[in-house]
Amino acid sequence: MKALQRIKGTDDILPPESRLWRYLYDVVHQTMSQYGYNEIIVPMFEYTELFARGIGEATDIVSKEMYTFKDMGGRSITLRPEGTASVVRAFTENSLGSKSPLSKLYYIGPMFRQEKPQKGRKRQFYQFGLEVLGTDSPFADVEGIVLNVRILQKLGINDTQLMINSIGDPESRSVYKESLKEYIKSRLDNICDDCRKRYENNPLRVLDCKRQECRKEMQNAPSILEHLNKDSKKHFESVKAGLDAIGIEYKINERLVRGLDYYTRTVYEIVSSSLGAQDSISGGGRYDLLVEELGGKPTPAFGFAAGIERIILAMDGNKRDEIMDSGIDCFIAVLDTKILTKAFELAENFRKAGLSVEIELLGRSLKAQMREANRSGAKTVVMLGEDEINRNVYGLKNMATGDQKEYPLESIPDIP
RNA sequence: GUGGGUGUAGCUCAGUUGGUUAGAGCGCUAGGUUGUGGCCCUGGAGGUCGUGGGUUCAAAUCCCAUCACCCACCCCA
Numbered sequence: 001m002k003a004l005q006r007i008k009g010t011d012d013i014l015p016p017e018s019r020l021w022r023y024l025y026d027v028v029h030q031t032m033s034q035y036g037y038n039e040i041i042v043p044m045f046e047y048t049e050l051f052a053r054g055i056g057e058a059t060d061i062v063s064k065e066m067y068t069f070k071d072m073g074g075r076s077i078t079l080r081p082e083g084t085a086s087v088v089r090a091f092t093e094n095s096l097g098s099k100s101p102l103s104k105l106y107y108i109g110p111m112f113r114q115e116k117p118q119k120g121r122k123r124q125f126y127q128f129g130l131e132v133l134g135t136d137s138p139f140a141d142v143e144g145i146v147l148n149v150r151i152l153q154k155l156g157i158n159d160t161q162l163m164i165n166s167i168g169d170p171e172s173r174s175v176y177k178e179s180l181k182e183y184i185k186s187r188l189d190n191i192c193d194d195c196r197k198r199y200e201n202n203p204l205r206v207l208d209c210k211r212q213e214c215r216k217e218m219q220n221a222p223s224i225l226e227h228l229n230k231d232s233k234k235h236f237e238s239v240k241a242g243l244d245a246i247g248i249e250y251k252i253n254e255r256l257v258r259g260l261d262y263y264t265r266t267v268y269e270i271v272s273s274s275l276g277a278q279d280s281i282s283g284g285g286r287y288d289l290l291v292e293e294l295g296g297k298p299t300p301a302f303g304f305a306a307g308i309e310r311i312i313l314a315m316d317g318n319k320r321d322e323i324m325d326s327g328i329d330c331f332i333a334v335l336d337t338k339i340l341t342k343a344f345e346l347a348e349n350f351r352k353a354g355l356s357v358e359i360e361l362l363g364r365s366l367k368a369q370m371r372e373a374n375r376s377g378a379k380t381v382v383m384l385g386e387d388e389i390n391r392n393v394y395g396l397k398n399m400a401t402g403d404q405k406e407y408p409l410e411s412i413p414d415i416p
Numbered sequence: 417g418u419g420g421g422u423g424u425a426g427c428u429c430a431g432u433u434g435g436u437u438a439g440a441g442c443g444c445u446a447g448g449u450u451g452u453g454g455c456c457c458u459g460g461a462g463g464u465c466g467u468g469g470g471u472u473c474a475a476a477u478c479c480c481a482u483c484a485c486c487c488a489c490c491c492c493a
Contacts, residue, residue, distance in 0.1 A: 121493090278493080
């Protein structure tokens with residue numbers, strides 16, 4: 001029988017690495033609730049149409065990266081490529097907007113995109129994100145960005161940069177698009193093939209092309225910030241002021257354009273220099289028109305999504321090691337299989353008292369058990385044999401110091 | 417979808433112009449220590465050389481195909 005392999009672009013996350021994931025999940029849950037956000041758990045697949053309409057037919061995600069299939073009823077189903085569309089759907093479907101004026105939600109879980117894998121890019125990848133629906137206050141933007149930054153700080157992510165921009169409302173954007181096209185038109189010969197295509201499909205994207213020649217050509221391109229209308233401008237000013245007040249460092253990047261169609265006004269991105277080509281750790285922005293677009297009542301909203309694989313890649317090495325150290329409290333060495341029942345009783349007593357306890361299950365020699373205890377990082381080892389049982393005691397060895405003493409069988413050990 | 421790179425033990429990798437039983441380090445395991453870890457010493461297990469075909473007296477090594485992984489383009493978190 002030939003062993004099967006996992007699907008391209010998927011990962012098995014094994015111990016002790018999985019501890020990093022557990023830790024990250026804990027930090028996300030804890031921080032989100034500290035800011036008053038509640039978890040929403042939505043399906044991992046939806047009707048294809050939701051994503052097509054929500055993300056935009058013309059985007060790469062929708063046009064070539066979705067895992068789409070027909071169910072038994074012949075309906076087109078898609079594995080979610082991102083979280084926002086589903087949350088907005090759930091928001092409208094469950095009338096959350098009528099139940100309370102403001103919905104502060106977050107999610108965490110896998111997303112699916114059929115891209116060619118590379119560093120920091122998997123086909124099943126994990127994101128967490130938040131969506132705040134029901135306010136157009138710039139301070140919702142600020143709160144979201146700050147929360148995003150705080151989570152990264154707690155996880156020991158250094159070398160990051162926060163970039164913000166405003167892409168205004170649709171009207172000012174279309175005006176801007178025209179003047180940008182005008183600018184590019186005279187330079188079409190000097191930019192790359194891809195950018196010539198972008199010029200047709202999505203001229204804003206020419207701005208953040210990575211190639212030197214394009215960057216050079218676009219140096220003096222008109223800035224979107226100068227095309228914002230009064231309200232958008234004011235909104236952007238407030239966001240900046242809010243970040244300043246809290247002391248969050250950022251860089252205004254007027255070339256920052258997000259790939260998804262639904263953004264309005266504020267957009268931002270956090271990049272890490274320790275990641276390679278896929279350096280974007282998280283990104284988001286305001287999407288004031290999406291809810292209506294998907295059939296809900298007009299509802300302004302803001303959200304972000306963060307890539308978990310990328311965050312874990314960017315985590316500081318020392319911090320990683322620290323988290324991955326399991327350190328159970330106590331390893332119970334069984335010196336004689338005859339007393340196995342007694343040993344299990346003892347283990348359960350310790351566990352009831354709140355200790356994390358591991359007990360020998362392989363019937364190995366004491367030497368092998370000690371080696372195992374050492375390897376697993378156990379803080380103490382309990383020595384239990386016939387002799388100890390007869391005397392109603394157990395031996396307790398401190399693995400760091402090597403000290404060993406005996407204690408009554410009923411006592412719970414102090415863990416150093 | 418397009419490039420480039422890499423596939424040899426659980427892991428990281430050696431392997432000469434094709435030549436006899438394919439190696440090392442780490443890890444695992446047993447012992448040196450009658451019931452005591454780390455350090456040290458000794459032994460042991462573990463390999464369809466990614467897969468299929470071809471050339472050859474002989475292939476890990478050369479040729480063709482194929483698959484997988486990695487990195488980059490593209491795009492995004």
